[in-house]
Amino acid sequence: MEALSERGGNPEAIIEWQLPLMIPQDTYDLTIDTTNDKCVGEIMGLLDYPERFMAFKTLWSQRTV
Numbered sequence: 001m002e003a004l005s006e007r008g009g010n011p012e013a014i015i016e017w018q019l020p021l022m023i024p025q026d027t028y029d030l031t032i033d034t035t036n037d038k039c040v041g042e043i044m045g046l047l048d049y050p051e052r053f054m055a056f057k058t059l060w061s062q063r064t065v
């Protein structure tokens with residue numbers, strides 16, 4: 001962050017601008033509850049069906065940069 005300040009940038013504004021890009025809302029292939037023992041099975045089950053991996057494709061198509 002120091003390098004941004006030295007160049008006259010506003011680190012807080014940059015972070016606020018980037019946050020929605022880094023933490024997308026409602027774009028997930030799978031949501032895992034790590035408090036139960038079923039999470040590994042859920043992940044392994046998804047790996048058997050790669051055509052279901054849509055989150056990265058969706059996010060890539062929505063990029064603005």
